[in-house]
Amino acid sequence: MMLLVVSGASKGFGREASIALASHFRHVPLRIILTARSESGLLQTKQGMEQMLDSCDNDKSQYKSNLNHVKTLYDISIHPMDLSQLDCLESNLQQLVDAAMPMDRYERVIIVNNAGSVGPVGPMTSDTTLSDISAAIQFNITSSIWFSSVWVRALKDHPHTTLINISSLCALQPFPTMATYCTGKAARDMFHATMAKENPNLRFLNYAPGAMQTAMTTMLKESNSLDNELSKWFRSSELIDPMTSAVKLVSIIESNNFLNGSHIDFWDV
Numbered sequence: 034m035m036l037l038v039v040s041g042a043s044k045g046f047g048r049e050a051s052i053a054l055a056s057h058f059r060h061v062p063l064r065i066i067l068t069a070r071s072e073s074g075l076l077q078t079k080q081g082m083e084q085m086l087d088s089c090d091n092d093k094s095q096y097k098s099n100l101n102h103v104k105t106l107y108d109i110s111i112h113p114m115d116l117s118q119l120d121c122l123e124s125n126l127q128q129l130v131d132a133a134m135p136m137d138r139y140e141r142v143i144i145v146n147n148a149g150s151v152g153p154v155g156p157m158t159s160d161t162t163l164s165d166i167s168a169a170i171q172f173n174i175t176s177s178i179w180f181s182s183v184w185v186r187a188l189k190d191h192p193h194t195t196l197i198n199i200s201s202l203c204a205l206q207p208f209p210t211m212a213t214y215c216t217g218k219a220a221r222d223m224f225h226a227t228m229a230k231e232n233p234n235l236r237f238l239n240y241a242p243g244a245m246q247t248a249m250t251t252m253l254k255e256s257n258s259l260d261n262e263l264s265k266w267f268r269s270s271e272l273i274d275p276m277t278s279a280v281k282l283v284s285i286i287e288s289n290n291f292l293n294g295s296h297i298d299f300w301d302v
C-alpha cells in the first residue's frame with residue numbers, strides 16, 4: 034500500500050500533481066490525503082482522481098484477483114484547513130497524520146509540500162507593510178517547514194519515503210518586486226536540503242515546476258506592482274500546463290536519480 038499526501042491540492046499544480054501521482058501508482062492500493070483551504074476545490078480534485086482511477090478497470094480487476102485481502106484500491110480523504118493559521122497548525126497537521134495511521138502498512142510514501150502563496154508583490158520601497166511580510170513568511174516558511182517536520186517525525190524510520198518541496202527558480206535567482214516570495218522559496222529549499230542531511234534514510238527533493246498557467250501566475254499577470262520586465266515576460270510567454278510539469282515530477286521521483294535534498298527544475302530534465 035502507498036501513502037500520498039498533497040498540500041495545496043485544491044487547484045493548480047497541487048491538483049495536477051495529485052492526479053498524475055495517483056495515475057502513475059494506480060496499480061497499488063492508495064491512501065491519499067489532500068489538504069488546502071477550499072473544500073469545494075479539494076472535492077473537485079478528489080472527483081478528478083476517482084474518475085481517473087475508476088476508469089482503470091482492467092488494472093483494478095487484475096490487481097483484485099492477485100490480492101483478495103484488499104477491499105478498496107484507493108481511499109481518498111480531504112482535509113480543508115488554513116495552513117497559515119499557526120495557532121491551530123499543530124492540531125490540523127495531527128489530523129492529517131492520524132488520517133494516515135498506521136504508518137507500518139505503507140510500502141511507499143510520497144509527501145508533496147506544495148501549498149504556497151506569492152505574498153506581497155512590489156518594490157520594498159513601496160507600501161508593503163510589516164504585517165504583509167510577516168503573514169507571507171508565516172505561511173510560506175514557518176508553516177511549510179513545520180508541515181514537512183511533522184511528516185519527517187512520523188516517517189523517520191519508514192523506508193521508501195520521498196518528501197517533495199515545491200520550489201521555484203525564485204529560490205535560486207532574485208526577481209525584483211518578488212523579494213518576499215524569493216526569500217520564502219530559498220528558505221524552504223535550504224530547510225529540505227538540511228533535512229536530507231539529518232535524515233539520509235529519507236529522500237528529499239526541491240522541485241521547481243517552471244512558470245505554469247495557474248491562479249498564481251494569473252494574479253502576477255494582473256498585478257500593477259510587478260516589475261515591468263517580469264510583467265512583460267509573463268504576459269508574452271507560453272506558460273507550462275501544470276499537468277505537463279506534474280508528469281515530469283513523477284518521472285523524476287520514479288527515476289530516483291537525484292542527489293538527496295537537491296533542487297531540480299522542470300527545464301533541467
Ligand SMILES: NC(=O)c1ccc[n+]([C@@H]2O[C@H](COP(=O)([O-])OP(=O)(O)OC[C@H]3O[C@@H](n4cnc5c(N)ncnc54)[C@H](OP(=O)(O)O)[C@@H]3O)[C@@H](O)[C@H]2O)c1
Nearest residue numbers: 041043045046069070071115116148149201244245247249
Ligand atoms: N505557478 C507557477 O508558475 C509556479 C512556479 C514555480 C513554483 N510554483 C509553486 O507551486 C506551488 C503551487 O502553486 P500554483 O501555481 O498551483 O498556485 P495556486 O493555483 O495559487 O495554488 C496554491 C495552492 O495552495 C493552497 N493554499 C494557499 N493558501 C493556503 C493556506 N493558507 N492554507 C492552505 N492551503 C493554501 C491553495 O488552496 P486554497 O486556496 O484552497 O487554500 C492552492 O491549492 C506553490 O508553492 C508555488 O509557489 C508555482
